[in-house]
Structure formats: C-alpha cells, structure tokens
Amino acid sequence: MSTTDFLAPVFAQYAMEVVGAEGVFLHTRDGRRVLDLYGGHAVAALGYGHPGWTRAVSAQAAACNFQSNAVPMEVRVRAATKLARFAGGHFDSIFFVNSGAEANENALRMAFKMTRRTRVVAVEGGFHGRTAAAGAITWGADKKWYEFPRTPFDVSWVPRRDISAIAGTVGEDVAAVIVEPVQGVGGAFDMGAEFLAALRARCDAVGAQLIFDEVQIGVGRSGQPFAADLYGVRPDMITTAKALGNGFPCGALLMTPAVTAALKLEGLGTTFGGGPMACAAIEATIDGIESQDLMANVRRVSQYIRETCTVGPVVGHQGAGFLHGLICDRPAKEVQTALLARNILAGVSGDPRVVRLLPPYTLREAEVDLLRAALEDL
Numbered sequence: 001m002s003t004t005d006f007l008a009p010v011f012a013q014y015a016m017e018v019v020g021a022e023g024v025f026l027h028t029r030d031g032r033r034v035l036d037l038y039g040g041h042a043v044a045a046l047g048y049g050h051p052g053w054t055r056a057v058s059a060q061a062a063a064c065n066f067q068s069n070a071v072p073m074e075v076r077v078r079a080a081t082k083l084a085r086f087a088g089g090h091f092d093s094i095f096f097v098n099s100g101a102e103a104n105e106n107a108l109r110m111a112f113k114m115t116r117r118t119r120v121v122a123v124e125g126g127f128h129g130r131t132a133a134a135g136a137i138t139w140g141a142d143k144k145w146y147e148f149p150r151t152p153f154d155v156s157w158v159p160r161r162d163i164s165a166i167a168g169t170v171g172e173d174v175a176a177v178i179v180e181p182v183q184g185v186g187g188a189f190d191m192g193a194e195f196l197a198a199l200r201a202r203c204d205a206v207g208a209q210l211i212f213d214e215v216q217i218g219v220g221r222s223g224q225p226f227a228a229d230l231y232g233v234r235p236d237m238i239t240t241a242k243a244l245g246n247g248f249p250c251g252a253l254l255m256t257p258a259v260t261a262a263l264k265l266e267g268l269g270t271t272f273g274g275g276p277m278a279c280a281a282i283e284a285t286i287d288g289i290e291s292q293d294l295m296a297n298v299r300r301v302s303q304y305i306r307e308t309c310t311v312g313p314v315v316g317h318q319g320a321g322f323l324h325g326l327i328c329d330r331p332a333k334e335v336q337t338a339l340l341a342r343n344i345l346a347g348v349s350g351d352p353r354v355v356r357l358l359p360p361y362t363l364r365e366a367e368v369d370l371l372r373a374a375l376e377d378l
C-alpha cells in the first residue's frame with residue numbers, strides 16, 4: 001500500500017508519513033520526531049494529545065454523537081455562548097458551519113440579503129476557500145483552479161494596504177468588503193490598522209457590510225481572540241474555522257446585532273454544522289486557550305521568533321502572532337525542504353520568499369531555539 005492509494009491526486013505530499021503526535025511534535029513512520037511549526041495548516045491550536053480536548057470530544061461521543069440543529073442540545077448553546085464571550089460581546093448570534101469556505105459563503109449571503117446589491121470587494125492576495133462564492137473572491141483562483149464558467153456575483157479588487165484605492169472601488173453597488181486582517185495563503189501579510197479602519201469607514205459611508213475572514217488568523221492565533229481586537233476595528237461579521245475545533249471540522253459565522261436582525265427562520269441551514277461533537281471541541285478549545293493563557297504565550301513566543309530568528313536565510317519577519325512569515329533571501333520552498341531534512345515542518349505561501357509558520361499556541365522558546373539552530377545551519 002502506498003501513502004496515496006485511491007486518494008484524489010490533488011495534494012502535493014510532504015516527505016514524511018505521520019503515525020502519531022504529542023505536544024508540538026509529530027512522530028513519523030520512519031521513526032523521526034518532527035517539530036511541527038505548521039500545525040496542520042493552522043488547525044492544531046492546543047497541540048496534539050491535549051487532555052482536556054480529548055476528554056471533551058470522547059465524552060460527547062459517548063453521551064450523544066449527533067443531533068441536528070432542530071433538536072436543542074445544551075452543548076451547542078454552551079459553545080455559542082463561549083465563542084460569543086471570547087469574541088468580546090460584539091456579536092450576538094453565531095451560525096455554526098463545517099469549514100472556512102462555508103462560513104464565508106454564508107457571510108456573503110447575509111450581505112446580499114441585507115443590501116440587495118450585486119458586487120463584492122476583496123483584497124488582492126486574499127484566499128477565502130474553494131466553493132463557487134469563496135473562490136470568486138480568492139485572488140488568482142480563476143487562473144489556477146476555479147473552473148466554474150462564471151462567478152455568482154461581480155467582484156472588484158483593492159491592492160493590499162492601498163488606502164487610496166478604497167474610495168474608487170467601494171461604491172454604492174457594493175454589498176460587502178471581505179478581507180483577511182492578516183493574509184495567510186498570501187504570505188502572512190498583515191493589513192495593518194489604518195487600512196482596516198479605512199475599509200470600515202468606507203463601508204459605513206456606502207452602507208456595505210465589512211466581513212473579516214479570520215479563518216486562519218482567528219481564535220487566538222494573533223495573540224488576541226480575533227485580529228479585529230488586535231487592530232481595534234469592528235467588522236459586521238467575522239468568519240472563522242481552522243483552530244476553532246483544534247482538528248474537529250467546524251467553522252462559524254459571528255454576526256453583530258444588525259446582521260442578526262436580518263435573519264429569518266430557515267434563512268440559513270446545515271446538517272453537520274453545530275453538531276454536538278464539533279461544539280464539544282469548540283468549547284474545549286476555547287477553554288484550553290483561556291485556562292492555559294495561550295494568547296499570552298503566542299504574544300511572547302512570536303516576539304522571541306522575531307528577536308532570535310533573523311539568521312541563515314531569514315532576512316525579515318511579517319505577519320502577526322503565530323501566523324508568522326519568515327522573509328527569506330532564497331526560495332521559501334528550498335528553505336522548507338532543508339528544514340524538513342532537519343526534522344522541522346514549516347509551510348510556504350503564495351509569496352515565493354516567505355516561509356509560513358502556523359505552530360500550535362503551546363510552542364515554547366526552547367523549541368524556537370531548535371528552529372534558530374536549524375536556520376543557522378542552512
């Protein structure tokens with residue numbers, strides 16, 4: 001049996017097979033212990049084998065593994081309440097879904113419903129998922145993999161951080177502006193408070209909805225609950241997924257009161273979103289982040305990476321918290337391959353010179369020292 005038998009041949013494969021994991025380390029079939037600075041693509045917030053998360057998911061599996069949203073379950077209300085409180089009280093309703101793309105799809109649907117307009121403005125370099133709507137607002141998808149004959153709505157683009165381009169692009173036909181406050185796939189590129197505040201102001205002026213796609217940067221990765229908190233800019237909706245369930249598939253659309261007011265019975269729907277196991281995972285993930293003070297750890301250790309890892313091929317840093325970009329003097333792919341040969345897993349991105357780090361929030365300074373030593377060796 002090969003490692004890809006019967007699997008659709010659409011994913012390039014790393015040169016390792018994982019058979020187990022603990023903390024921030026992966027165990028491979030050939031007996032290596034690999035430092036995971038990629039976290040399953042920004043998913044493994046609490047690290048591997050987290051006792052509280054494992055207990056909560058196992059207990060829910062034993063108690064009742066599934067009921068749909070039409071059947072009240074306390075665990076669903078607990079997860080929604082926990083996430084709304086974690087987000088700081090700006091959002092009064094949460095729609096649970098299964099993925100980041102689905103969260104974005106529903107955010108756009110709400111914006112169209114509220115405004116009855118036909119255009120969305122997105123930011124160059126952004127990634128929002130692979131469904132027809134999320135792919136339509138993903139930079140470069142049309143040239144790479146979109147394949148649908150047309151997009152379901154009109155899309156205009158604003159260059160990253162270009163405040164001067166906002167007024168000319170965000171007009172009165174725009175239903176929503178969607179932006180990753182820190183782009184992930186785009187290369188751990190942070191938009192900065194000024195650009196985000198300018199988008200907020202323009203959306204207010206023309207009556208468009210502002211959507212923050214925090215699928216990758218959200219749920220503590222920035223060192224704050226959401227990047228909206230980091231930059232002090234309030235969107236109308238936040239979409240999130242990835243770290244939210246620490247590996248249990250789930251996503252969420254967080255809505256402010258005006259958006260909630262536009263909802264109607266059966267206006268949104270899903271079978272698996274808000275399932276009890278996903279909700280148990282969400283509750284346990286946020287519990288873990290809060291009880292272990294992991295956002296403080298993210299702030300401290302990300303600063304330590306900036307201070308100590310400008311060595312070897314690394315000439316600079318970008319991003320925020322544990323969505324960290326190492327700017328390299330050579331192709332990121334080359335650095336990634338060399339790190340993996342030294343038992344360190346890192347990611348690449350749409351920027352060919354940026355190595356992307358998305359580690360579990362539990363990463364410590366001693367493990368960053370392993371990265372520094374490996375980089376010095378390149």
Ligand SMILES: Cc1ncc(COP(=O)(O)O)c(C=O)c1O
Nearest residue numbers: 099100101127128129184215216
């Ligand atoms: C910012 C952002 N939005 C949306 C998505 C899509 O999420 P999913 O793959 O869960 O649909 C991703 C996935 O990488 C992402 O990084």
